[in-house]
């Protein structure tokens with residue numbers, strides 16, 4: 001584990017970026033965060049961004065604890081980055097650089113890798129321009145050093161330009177290749193649910209809860225799907241529950257608040273798995289917008305807060321190529337267990353859903369305000385999540401016929417559960433009679449069990 005420190009800054013008491021979110025972002029790396037330094041800025045931006053006193057303090061700390069990596073939860077100009085790293089005698093990375101590294105880690109496909117590379121090169125190029133401006137400013141009349149700096153910058157610029165052209169070509173090739181592979185995954189025959197949302201809302205936790213309940217050892221369950229599985233991204237998991245037919249879930253890289261504009265394309269590229277999904281679960285943190293009406297002792301949605309996030313979410317998901325509609329998208333407000341308000345020592349039970357209206361082009365053809373149903377869930381109450389998945393899977397099986405199968409009692413057939421949503425289960429002397437809908441792809445193999453239209 002590499003030991004690092006974090007610098008956090010605020011202006012007039014308002015942090016530039018959320019500290020907890022930054023910590024969560026860093027979990028992608030093998031870092032041990034040893035200490036956080038905070039400063040509230042008062043003056044204008046300086047060459048070293050922070051105050052001199054704070055910088056001295058940090059330098060002493062770095063020296064004493066032999067740490068040589070400093071991560072900033074704010075953006076720096078090229079000049080500031082350079083000045084700080086020289087002063088600290090340590091590597092200094094600003095927030096955009098950290099985010100770029102995360103994207104690089106999460107780029108699972110050729111396209112994503114090419115897109116991230118391009119963003120990194122463009123980032124370096126903007127730094128060069130800054131650096132150049134900074135050089136001219138600082139070096140001013142000193143002819144010799146100015147000339148030197150400019151020469152180096154021109155070399156760097158030419159190098160970057162070449163690299164950027166290369167990366168653009170790579171991206172184009174990768175995009176062409178994808179056209180060819182595009183329909184590979186539709187062979188799966190199992191529904192695919194992508195879990196999307198901001199960092200730290202509980203996407204991975206929800207998937208882990210499902211995995212905990214998933215039966216069979218991993219290799220066991222995966223065997224049957226092996227050949228398909230290879231075409232899937234590494235973040236895809238097969239969920240095989242006793243109570244529901246099998247399905248896939250995809251964990252996605254979290255949205256980052258205040259994402260720099262020029263990173264949007266590479267962010268979207270790391271989310272491209274979403275396009276292959278049949279359904280998207282958009283997860284939010286309930287604490288951000290579930291409010292309490294004290295007078296009526298009721299929960300209500302603080303829609304103002306949510307509005308902006310919904311907009312960004314829709315925009316990003318649409319950019320992946322997934323067409324959001326009212327059928328294929330579910331909204332989850334997770335961590336409802338953390339919304340703790342008590343009246344006379346009692347916590348009113350949160351409702352299972354909250355309805356709200358959202359003006360959005362993606363959800364409505366007419367441009368009218370469209371209803372968004374927000375499911376209030378918690379990983380602590382997995383049933384709340386399972387019931388949404390059940391609803392999702394029954395939508396997937398909407399057009400399949402409801403059939404009644406006769407399974408001989410002597411035959412142990414938990415197998416059929418994998419591919420079917422069960423509506424009713426009865427028994428007679430010799431048979432288990434099960435009324436169910438079966439995934440289309442598996443109808444044929446199930447035909448050996450006599451069936452009747454239910």
Ligand SMILES: Nc1nc2c(ncn2[C@@H]2O[C@H](COP(=O)(O)OP(=O)(O)O)[C@@H](O)[C@H]2O)c(=O)[nH]1
Pocket residue numbers: 024198199200201202203204205206254334335336337338377378379380
């Ligand atoms: N109390 C509570 N904590 C949760 C819930 N879901 C997730 N968490 C916690 O929230 C943090 C972030 O969860 P994680 O699944 O990593 O979020 P992700 O970034 O969206 O994948 C972790 O500390 C989880 O234990 C929940 O429903 N209730």
Ligand SMILES: [Mg+2]
Pocket residue numbers: 203204205251254
């Ligand atoms: Mg996660």
